[in-house]
Amino acid sequence: MRYVRMPIEVESPEEYGYARIRFNLSESSVADQSLADLGLTIPTDVPLLYGEHRGRQRLRDLIAAEGPGLTAADVLITTGAAGALFIIATSLLGPRDHLVVVRPNYATNLETPRAIGCPTTHIDLAFEDGFRIDLAKVAAALTPATKIISVTNPHNPTGVMLTAAELHALSDLAAGHGCRLLVDETYRDLSYDGPLPLAASLGAHVISVSSLSKAYGVPGIRIGWLISKDPALQEIFLAASEQIGICGSVMDEWMAEQVMERRAAILGPRLTEMRRRLKLVGDWMAGEDRLEWVKPSGGVVCFPRMTAEPKGGTEGFYRRLLEDHGAYVGPGHWFERPDSSFRLGYGWPTSADLEAGLAAISAALRGG
Numbered sequence: 496m497r498y499v500r501m502p503i504e505v506e507s508p509e510e511y512g513y514a515r516i517r518f519n520l521s522e523s524s525v526a527d528q529s530l531a532d533l534g535l536t537i538p539t540d541v542p543l544l545y546g547e548h549r550g551r552q553r554l555r556d557l558i559a560a561e562g563p564g565l566t567a568a569d570v571l572i573t574t575g576a577a578g579a580l581f582i583i584a585t586s587l588l589g590p591r592d593h594l595v596v597v598r599p600n601y602a603t604n605l606e607t608p609r610a611i612g613c614p615t616t617h618i619d620l621a622f623e624d625g626f627r628i629d630l631a632k633v634a635a636a637l638t639p640a641t642k643i644i645s646v647t648n649p650h651n652p653t654g655v656m657l658t659a660a661e662l663h664a665l666s667d668l669a670a671g672h673g674c675r676l677l678v679d680e681t682y683r684d685l686s687y688d689g690p691l692p693l694a695a696s697l698g699a700h701v702i703s704v705s706s707l708s709k710a711y712g713v714p715g716i717r718i719g720w721l722i723s724k725d726p727a728l729q730e731i732f733l734a735a736s737e738q739i740g741i742c743g744s745v746m747d748e749w750m751a752e753q754v755m756e757r758r759a760a761i762l763g764p765r766l767t768e769m770r771r772r773l774k775l776v777g778d779w780m781a782g783e784d785r786l787e788w789v790k791p792s793g794g795v796v797c798f799p800r801m802t803a804e805p806k807g808g809t810e811g812f813y814r815r816l817l818e819d820h821g822a823y824v825g826p827g828h829w830f831e832r833p834d835s836s837f838r839l840g841y842g843w844p845t846s847a848d849l850e851a852g853l854a855a856i857s858a859a860l861r862g863g
């Protein structure tokens with residue numbers, strides 16, 4: 496493995512310092528929740544033992560209940576979705592294998608295979624195509640060595656979603672080729688027209704990844720999971736997980752279970768609020784001629800593109816935005832894309848801060 500720190504992590508708000516940012520539009524989650532927000536009090540009698548290696552049974556039951564035909568045995572609890580992606584990549588990919596992965600993407604989906612030295616074909620999503628995946632390009636990219644087709648749905652950083660037909664077509668493509676389809680579904684609970692089927696329920700060759708970080712706003716408990724109906728593969732993933740950390744944190748898993756028990760109560764109002772915010776961003780975009788976008792249908796981010804060079808170039812824009820206005824967004828290079836596009840997160844700040852941040856973007860685009 497050749498580890499290189501990713502720009503999205505080096506320049507992340509938590510590394511830069513939350514206190515130095517007034518209007519944080521760089522996040523990809525809803526607002527971070529506290530235990531009090533969630534109505535949780537930590538009990539003092541949770542035994543601090545090694546937990547079940549696959550993760551707490553009840554937590555896995557709650558996760559499996561989301562997909563028809565899935566059981567707790569198909570679920571492995573991991574250190575965030577990031578941990579799941581790491582386990583999958585290191586278990587299935589090597590320098591003699593081949594990966595097909597969409598780009599832009601959440602950086603780990605690109606970087607861990609790179610650290611492994613796995614030959615990769617990137618399926619570049621284009622603004623002009625509405626950031627939709629060209630399935631013919633995916634099919635053409637497959638080689639006898641291809642082990643994984645990797646997609647993210649809803650997508651980060653664009654918020655674009657696959658249709659059910661596209662998801663099934665990708666699943667069929669992977670099955671026909673004898674490789675795996677990896678679907679990073681970390682934003683699935685934030686699907687505005689309803690979620691697609693949980694991908695792992697489509698067949699034993701499909702692997703789903705998700706977490707509590709984004710829709711539930713609890714990234715600090717580092718709870719994610721992978722789902723696979725292939726018992727032999729699950730055994731390999733479990734071996735990886737045991738070698739990394741034996742088991743997860745029993746306190747984190749206890750909290751995660753409480754969150755999942757309250758799932759419907761948490762998600763209902765949240766989806767309503769995020770739809771409202773998406774409309775707010777849409778209204779702003781409609782009046783902002785220096786930007787164009789592909790309207791998202793999931794997640795809490797979008798990936799607008801500048802229509803003209805701002806004063807001082809993109810560097811000048813990002814500097815003014817942060818230093819003069821205290822506003823922060825995710826520049827294109829976080830996603831291996833030009834800085835003329837940026838990720839705008841509308842779920843994390845307060846509504847008032849979101850509006851102030853949007854106004855700051857408009858001002859900074861004009862050199863103000």
Ligand SMILES: Cc1ncc(COP(=O)(O)O)c(C=O)c1O
Pocket residue numbers: 523574575576577578601647651679681682705706707708714718719
């Ligand atoms: C698509 C996607 N997958 C995985 C992750 C990792 O999230 P976590 O490890 O907090 O669950 C992120 C975080 O931004 C993401 O956007």
